[in-house]
Amino acid sequence: MSGNRPATSMDVARAAGVSQATVSYVLNDRPGSRISEETRARVRDAAERLGYVPHAGARTLRTGSSGVVLLAVPDIPQGPLATGLLEELDRELGGRGYTMVQYGARRTKGVAAAKAWAELRPAAVVADTSRLTRAGIEVLRAAGVRAIIGMGLAPVAGVPSLRTDHEGVGALAVRHLLERGRERIVAVVPREEGLREMGLARLRGARSAGVPVTAVDLAFDEGAAAAFAASLAGGEGVFAYNDEYAMLLLAAFHDAGMEVPGDVAVIGCDDLPISRLTRPRLSTVRPDLSAAPARTATLIDRLVRGMPCDDVDLWTLQLIRRGST
Amino acid sequence: MSGNRPATSMDVARAAGVSQATVSYVLNDRPGSRISEETRARVRDAAERLGYVPHAGARTLRTGSSGVVLLAVPDIPQGPLATGLLEELDRELGGRGYTMVQYGARRTKGVAAAKAWAELRPAAVVADTSRLTRAGIEVLRAAGVRAIIGMGLAPVAGVPSLRTDHEGVGALAVRHLLERGRERIVAVVPREEGLREMGLARLRGARSAGVPVTAVDLAFDEGAAAAFAASLAGGEGVFAYNDEYAMLLLAAFHDAGMEVPGDVAVIGCDDLPISRLTRPRLSTVRPDLSAAPARTATLIDRLVRGMPCDDVDLWTLQLIRRGST
DNA sequence: TTGTACGCGTTATCAA
DNA sequence: TTGATAACGCGTACAA
Numbered sequence: 280m281s282g283n284r285p286a287t288s289m290d291v292a293r294a295a296g297v298s299q300a301t302v303s304y305v306l307n308d309r310p311g312s313r314i315s316e317e318t319r320a321r322v323r324d325a326a327e328r329l330g331y332v333p334h335a336g337a338r339t340l341r342t343g344s345s346g347v348v349l350l351a352v353p354d355i356p357q358g359p360l361a362t363g364l365l366e367e368l369d370r371e372l373g374g375r376g377y378t379m380v381q382y383g384a385r386r387t388k389g390v391a392a393a394k395a396w397a398e399l400r401p402a403a404v405v406a407d408t409s410r411l412t413r414a415g416i417e418v419l420r421a422a423g424v425r426a427i428i429g430m431g432l433a434p435v436a437g438v439p440s441l442r443t444d445h446e447g448v449g450a451l452a453v454r455h456l457l458e459r460g461r462e463r464i465v466a467v468v469p470r471e472e473g474l475r476e477m478g479l480a481r482l483r484g485a486r487s488a489g490v491p492v493t494a495v496d497l498a499f500d501e502g503a504a505a506a507f508a509a510s511l512a513g514g515e516g517v518f519a520y521n522d523e524y525a526m527l528l529l530a531a532f533h534d535a536g537m538e539v540p541g542d543v544a545v546i547g548c549d550d551l552p553i554s555r556l557t558r559p560r561l562s563t564v565r566p567d568l569s570a571a572p573a574r575t576a577t578l579i580d581r582l583v584r585g586m587p588c589d590d591v592d593l594w595t596l597q598l599i600r601r602g603s604t
Numbered sequence: 605m606s607g608n609r610p611a612t613s614m615d616v617a618r619a620a621g622v623s624q625a626t627v628s629y630v631l632n633d634r635p636g637s638r639i640s641e642e643t644r645a646r647v648r649d650a651a652e653r654l655g656y657v658p659h660a661g662a663r664t665l666r667t668g669s670s671g672v673v674l675l676a677v678p679d680i681p682q683g684p685l686a687t688g689l690l691e692e693l694d695r696e697l698g699g700r701g702y703t704m705v706q707y708g709a710r711r712t713k714g715v716a717a718a719k720a721w722a723e724l725r726p727a728a729v730v731a732d733t734s735r736l737t738r739a740g741i742e743v744l745r746a747a748g749v750r751a752i753i754g755m756g757l758a759p760v761a762g763v764p765s766l767r768t769d770h771e772g773v774g775a776l777a778v779r780h781l782l783e784r785g786r787e788r789i790v791a792v793v794p795r796e797e798g799l800r801e802m803g804l805a806r807l808r809g810a811r812s813a814g815v816p817v818t819a820v821d822l823a824f825d826e827g828a829a830a831a832f833a834a835s836l837a838g839g840e841g842v843f844a845y846n847d848e849y850a851m852l853l854l855a856a857f858h859d860a861g862m863e864v865p866g867d868v869a870v871i872g873c874d875d876l877p878i879s880r881l882t883r884p885r886l887s888t889v890r891p892d893l894s895a896a897p898a899r900t901a902t903l904i905d906r907l908v909r910g911m912p913c914d915d916v917d918l919w920t921l922q923l924i925r926r927g928s929t
Numbered sequence: 930t931t932g933t934a935c936g937c938g939t940t941a942t943c944a945a
Numbered sequence: 946t947t948g949a950t951a952a953c954g955c956g957t958a959c960a961a
Contacts, residue, residue: 284668285725285748287954298932303956313930330746335723336661336670337954340937343609345661365709373710378720381706384690385698395703398660400610421655423610499877523878530881552824553848553878556855612938623948628940638946662938665953 286329294325302326306333339400344423348372348579349401350381351392351410352430353473364572371576377402390414397422403579407431408440409476426582430593432480439582440590441575445477447596448564449484452518452546455562457490459604461516461544464490467507467524470498478520481548485518499524504531513542516604522547522554522563529557529603544604559602566594611654619650627651631658664725669748673697673904674726675706676717676735677755678798689897696901702727715739722747728904732756733765734801751907757805764907765915766900770802772921773889774809777843777871778817780887784929786841786869789815792832792853794845795823803845806873810843824849829856838867841929847872847879847888854882854928869929884927891919 288306292299297318304314305322325331339345350365369379382396393415396404403426404419411429416438419427430441453464466485468478485492497503497520508531519525525547532539539545539559547554550565571593578591613631617624622643629639630647650656664670675690694704707721718740721729728751729744736754741763744752755766778789791810793803810817822828833856844850850872857864864870864884872879875890896918903916 285746288956289954299955300933300957301931304931307956309957315930318931330743332719332722332743332747334665334725334954336664336725337937338956339661340659340665340939340953341955341957343937362709366711369709373708379708381709383698383704384687384694384706386691394657397657400659400661418655418657421610422657501880526878526881530883533883553851555826556851558855558858610938613940614938624938625940625949626947629947632940640946643946659938662953663940665937665955666939666941668953 286331291326291331295321346377347401348377348379348403351406367572393418408435411435439588442592445480446484449481453485453488456516463515464492466518467497467520508535516544519547522549522551546604562600562604565597568594611656616651616656620646671702672726673702673704673728676731692897718743733760736760764913767917770805771809774806778810778813781841788840789817791843792822792845833860841869844872847874847876887925887929890922893919
């Protein structure tokens with residue numbers, strides 16, 4: 280029963296006793312609806328019976344572009360495009376007639392990556408800025424991709440960006456530590472590949488507050504954290520990069536017999552659910568991403584329609600003070 | 605310079621002064637390599653100059669199927685197909701000539717979802733079992749999808765599954781608690797949508813050990829955890845569903861003045877990095893997923909080639925005893 | 930109101 | 946060795 284080749288609109292036409300064009304008209308609800316309700320019913324019925332599904336490739340070939348929005352962004356949990364946000368973005372794009380797709384998961388970049396993406400003739404490509412090169416962008420343009428959007432730290436010349444304000448995180452955290460009376464500020468920069476760049480951006484922001492900030496490279500490792508704890512004189516305010524690093528430090532400070540926030544103040548970022556579980560509870564910078572999906576979808580849609588667009592801010596920042604500062 | 609329509613293989617042929625068929629032969633490295641090295645060079649050069657990228661839709665139309673492996677699986681952080689695993693799977697599939705794609709992010713299911721997937725004429729579809737219905741599978745089959753694979757708790761009749769042994773997690777955790785001398789066993793079942801089903805599966809496994817197990821529905825919430833802590837008589841062994849829940853409980857027990865593991869033993873699951881940060885350190889069940897990508901890729905490839913296949917186990921389990929039990 | 934005919938870019942067959 | 950040519954499934958201008 281299922282060894283045959285997929286049904287085509289021609290098959291549907293035959294089954295319904297009409298021409299293939301009529302099938303196309305009916306199934307796409309062409310405005311010039313000069314087709315009798317009875318014919319329409321026959322066509323729809325035949326399509327259903329045959330399990331007809333249109334061939335996206337053929338449609339793309341005919342119309343020149345697929346409605347695919349291709350995402351090539353890092354999939355960091357709790358990162359800017361975390362699960363719930365992608366779901367929401369998918370909904371927004373679906374409502375506008377696009378098909379959202381995450382391309383692969385490898386971190387290929389440059390021209391090779393651009394060629395692979397371009398084969399699908401997507402309407403839009405959203406890629407991490409670290410994966411977009413000038414030549415790669417040229418490949419996408421040449422392949423007819425209408426919207427090319429960068430996402431990440433370093434903006435790419437010539438394409439609009441989805442901005443994630445990491446500098447702002449550092450600045451807000453340090454400003455808060457200063458307000459709480461800390462004078463010596465330390466900022467943690469994670470050693471992990473992929474996190475390091477964001478750490479450096481947050482450090483830049485931390486330094487923008489105008490006071491000296493000591494940067495400390497730190498691996499996510501208890502030994503390193505213990506050494507870091509031992510290196511403190513007491514009285515510092517530590518911006519721990521994110522909540523997980525903050526929890527690492529809290530454990531190290533605890534083991535070293537240091538009081539938080541008495542001996543040292545700690546602030547993280549992300550407002551993870553588990554960060555409420557520490558004692559004292561963790562102060563944190565919370566990125567509010569609720570507007571991101573709608574903004575991103577609007578940006579994509581406008582670019583596809585050929586309207587000029589500015590960069591978009593994905594989040595706004597909010598300080599959550601709990602007890603560790 | 606870039607307002608034109610994308611270059612086609614015909615354009616390349618003209619630029620290289622050969623026929624379009626020759627272009628196809630050269631770029632696809634056809635075995636009948638009866639084409640002079642000099643011609644090949646001219647063709648490749650022209651393709652490069654024009655920024656030629658083949659049209660995946662046209663190829664799919666011609667050959668009948670795209671090399672796309674379509675993933676429609678939940679994107680739970682630390683879930684079975686977490687970031688690193690997807691990356692590895694992508695590499696495995698890429699090496700076999702497939703293009704891995706995650707379709708959207710919405711949790712559509714059944715026939716509607718299947719039709720949307722089928723439009724792309726993918727070679728394979730890997731979908732959460734909760735999204736596959738009999739009718740949906742029929743749609744995919746009819747559209748020529750060679751490999752249909754379920755992933756999740758309840759296996760779907762007629763399609764091979766990627767199994768994640770949640771029962772085994774519960775069984776291993778409880779067996780360990782019993783070995784440590786705990787007699788009254790409590791298993792936490794999360795209230796959260798999406799986690800609940802896995803919690804119930806783990807509970808089934810916990811009960812398979814042969815001793816009575818008290819199930820406790822718990823929201824990820826400090827108040828609920830405090831109430832749970834107050835409800836214990838002391839001496840219990842608690843399987844906390846996962847590490848995050850275990851950390852929630854550890855905080856609640858701490859606040860209630862209960863000693864771990866003296867008054868109550870706790871074991872989690874996942875071996876998250878942060879779970880090493882609690883005091884006492886958290887015992888946990890670690891799912892070893894290192895073999896999953898290769899196994900999955902092999903399964904997909906075999907199915908596409910028409911070979912019959914059995915289910916595949918994605919992980920094996922390992923007990924990590926630290927100090928909370 | 931419906932059907933005919935063409936073209937989109939690719940691959941594959943066949944003839945030169 | 947290479948070059949026409951057909952076919953894949955769909956959308957649409959135009960004819961009937």
